[in-house]
Amino acid sequence: MKLTRNFCIIAHIDHGKSTLADRLIQACGGITQREFHDQMLDSMDIERERGITIKSNTVTLSYAAKDGQTYQLNLIDTPGHVDFSHEVRRSLMAAEGALMVVDASQGVEAQTVANLYLALEYDLELLPVINKIDLPAADVERVREEIDADLGLDPFIAIPVSAKTGQGIEDVLEGIVSHLPPPQGDPDAPLKALIFDAFFDKYRGVILQCRIVDGTLKPKDTIHFMHADRDFGVDELGYNQFKLVPKKQLTAGEVGYIVAGVKSVQDIEIGDTITLADRPTATPIPGYQPARQVVFSSVYPMSTDEYQDLTKALEKLAINDAALTYEKDSSAALGFGFRCGFLGLLHLDVIQERLQREFDIGLVISAPSVKYKLQLKDGSTIDIDNPSNWPDPSTxxxxxxxxxxxxxxxxxxxxxxxxxxxRDHRSESQTMNYLSAGRVEVVSEMPLGEVLFDFYGKLKMITRGYGSFDYVPIEYRKTDIVKVDILVNREPVDALAYLVHREKSRARALHYCEQLAEEIPRHQFKIPIQGAIGGTVIARSTIQAVRKDVTAKCYGGDISRKKKLLEKQKKGKAKMKQFGSVTIPQKAFISVLRAEKK
Incomplete structure (x- = not known):
């Protein structure tokens, strides 16, 4: 155990975690040069293209240190985006130490501070690493001051590196060995292990990533999941070294994989504690928290023929992503679909792109909403995240x-x-903290629903890309929420209804009406498009009718003849309006949700 180090890499998004992990893997000879590619631990195409980590990943490396000993390093690469902070939390539970990566040009940012608090919550030893020192804008001394002032860490142990060029990587490996503590645990105690991640293999079922805290695990043992209350038999276990390397046992302090015939990620809970069925441990590992969905949206196939394909695609994605929830939903305008729960807007965006790319399904996605709590006059309380389930306002x-x-x-x-x-996004309180020269922290309490659409984009725009944003859910507060219906030719379109605060309702309704008026083709009759709260219309646009000039054949003659023809046309249009139906093209739904919110 003295020669083992379990550590993860944490940082703000885009500070170079995955690149640093690549260099550590190369320095330890974890992979041959022929098999190497950038972002080794990012397995999805979408992760490599966007340069983000969505799912944390782990690898076991051997490092021959300068003291003559060979150490086993268990490295866990974590996501940096706020949506996936539950992945970071589980990775921290599996480690004793962490590399806190800070960009030499950007300095300490919001997610860096948030991850620091998470790491301190689990009592981890932190080693600061100043990355990107090869950039022209790098200012290592200023970043050292920020590490001291903002993070409260020792700035003199911070290791300056360039993960891109490989400069300073040997110092990082020596720092891991000398600064981060070895794991503690008793190999002879009853088994206690943390499941910190899992992925699905179509031939072998769910492969569990685990950290053994106490005890020893061998093949043929029967394991018990303490939160899920289920038993499985262990078929194989071993280390992750880019391929699964079987071992005869995993003992206290080690990180590895377990194959136990689990058919789906839904059968278990990530973050659960496993123990032996015949010799259980007394208490589970503390700190377990289930993933919380905060954004809800309905997903419909562009063509109704693709409904079965969408069902199978969501099943396959949910097998790998336990944080994605979905249930059947239907809409009069768009047919059958699913109501899905996501961890945040980036999670929604990633799932949407994977559905379109991996399964080739065209999608229409309803406006994202959050979960509201309603207290009814009969004393009951209900949770609503779907506008179609909104009760009568009088109740x-x-x-x-x-x-x-x-x-x-x-x-x-x-x-x-x-x-x-x-303030524009209904912030209730704002406080400012001056962290270091020229840097300010603004702490604000605001509704989650206000952050969903364009907050992050606007923040990046007004701060020229230098602003960073992180949030934690706090509580539910009383509010004045209304359901706005969008009526096309006086018929409500359920897929376009949305829930919003009353003071923002007119601006959003006007935007919806204007976008629809641009996208819906003209018909033979006038089409009113209205936004309404109950029976009160709050916004309107009109699509003018396609009109034939019936008076063209009247040259000269009495005016009453022209009036008679126009009157006849007017009656025809009125009758058509009464019986005519308006077809709304799919791109109209997309334009409403994609366009810039006013």
């Missing part, structure tokens, strides 16, 4: 929506626009 006594505590780090000159942006 609602009070409504509550989820609030978050947003933490925004920005250069000093952009504080004014950032605070104005927060």
């Amino acid at each position: 609602i006594d009070a409504a509550s929506e989820p609030y978050i505590r947003a933490q925004i780090l920005t250069p000093e000159e952009y504080v004014g626009p950032v605070m104005e942006l927060c």
Whole structure:
């Protein structure tokens, strides 16, 4: 155990975690040069293309240190985006130490601070690493000051590296061995192991990534999941070294994989504690938290023929992604689909792109919403995330929506626009902390629903890309939420209905009406498009009728003849409007949701 180090790499998004992991793998000879490619631990195409990590991954490396000993390093690469912080949390539970990567040009950012608090929560030893020192804008001394002032870590042990060029990688490996502690545990105690991740193999079922805390695990043992309350038999176990390397046993302090005939990720809970069925441990590992879905959206196939394909595609994605939830949904305009729960907007975006790319399915996605709590006049309480389930407003006594505590780090000159942006998004309280020269932290409490659409994009725009944003859910608070129906030719279109705060309802309704008026083709009769709360119309656009000039054949003559022809046309249009139906093209639904919200 003294020669083992379990550590993860944590940082703000795009600070070079995956590149640093690549260099550590190469320095330890974890893979041959012929098999090497960039972002070794990012297995999905979408991760490599966007340069983001979505799923944490692990690898076991051997390192011959300068003290003459050979150490076993268990490296866990984690995501940096706020949506996947539950992945980071589970990775931290499996490690004793962490490399805290800070960009030499950007400095300490919001997610860096958030990950620091997470690491301290699990009592991890932190080793700061200043990455990207090869950039022209790199300022290592300024970043050392920020590490001291903002993170409270020792700036003199921070190791300057360039993961791109490989400079300083040997120092990082020596730092891991000398600064990070070895695991503690008793190999003879009852088995206690943490399942911190899992992925699906179509031939072998779910392959569990686990960290053994106490005890020893061997093939043919029967394991018991303490939260899920299920038993499975172990078929194989071993180390992850880009391919699965079987071993005769996993003992306390080690990180490895288990194949136990689990058919789906839904059968178990990631973050669960496993123990032996015949010799169980007394208590599970503390700190377990289930993933919380905060954004809900309906997904429909572009063509109704693809409904079965969409069903199979969601099943396959959910096998690998336990955080994705879905249930059947239907719409009069779009047919059958699914109501899905996501961890955040990036998670929604990734799932949408994977459905389109991996399964070749055209999708229509409804406006994302959050979960509201309603107190009805009969004393009962219900949770609503779908506008189609919104009860009669006369039965609602009070409504509550989820609030978050947003933490925004920005250069000093952009504080004014950032605070104005927060106020525009119904921020209730704002406090400012001056962290270091020229850097300010703005802490604001605001509704989660306000952050869903364009907040992050606007923040990046007004801070010229230097602002960073992180949030934690805090509580539900009373609010004035209304359901806005969109009526096309006086018929409500259920797929376009949305829930919004009353003061924002007119601006959003006007935007919907204008977008639909541009996308719906003209018919033989006038089409009114209205946004309405109950029976009150709050916004309207009109699509003018395609009109034939019936008076063209009248040259000269009495005016009453022209009037008679126009009157006849008017009656025909009125009759057509009464019986005519409006077809809404699929691109109209997409334009409403994709276009810039006003």
